[in-house]
Amino acid sequence: QKEVEQNSGPLSVPEGAIASLNCTYSDRVSQSFFWYRQYSGKSPELIMSIYSNGDKEDGRFTAQLNKASQYVSLLIRDSQPSDSATYLCAVNGNNRLAFGKGNQVVVIP
Amino acid sequence: EAQVTQNPRYLITVTGKKLTVTCSQNMNHEYMSWYRQDPGLGLRQIYYSMNVEVTDKGDVPEGYKVSRKEKRNFPLILESPSPNQTSLYFCASRPGNPNTEAFFGQGTRLTVV
Helix, strand or coil, X not given: CCCEECCCCCEEEECCCCEEXXXXXXXXXXXXXXXXXXXXXXXXXXXXXXXXXXEEEECCEEEEEECCCCEEEEEECCCCHHHCEEEEEEEEECCEEEECCCEEEEEEC | CCCXXXXXXXXXXXXXXXXXXXXXXXXXXXXXXXXXXXXXXXXXXXXXXXXXXXXXXXXXXXXXXXXXXXXXXXCEEECCCCHHXXXXXXXXXXXXXXXXXXXXXXXXXXXXX
């Protein structure tokens, strides 16, 4: 099993809708979890970080963490065309930050 | 301005010609790391460093070397580049606390012919 898995293919959502992204991880001792956004050809930039079970909201973004299920998700509410990007799930454990392959999100005006 | 600076941004080289990609951060971060990003494979860690003179292998270290002689610098060395090392490379840094954001450099697009 890969360390961090993001299995969904490209996600197309209408403007104003909710985009939902999922991520699972294999290392139970993982301590911190991050969602990064990456525009094509650019470097990743942090959107959300979450460390404890439950929900964390920041503006239009909500991260959800369930350590028992080894699952972390990201919701983007009121999706905007500027949200069109690749979203990377990252998990920190044993001093290493491992990334999933990413999910491409396309917001259709 | 707090930043991670990589140089060069773009590089085309020939097989076997040694090259170095530099990475420098001005945030006094203990932790630095190199990643490569390839289509369909995502970001894969090459090497990381917890602090000066402390380096360790990531997921794909073969064909690469690093050094951490100063806290701010973490160069990536390709002693004998091969075409399969053609990729987009990112340097990242963060404080020693793992529950903190990693900051990324602008990326270096390397082509080995």
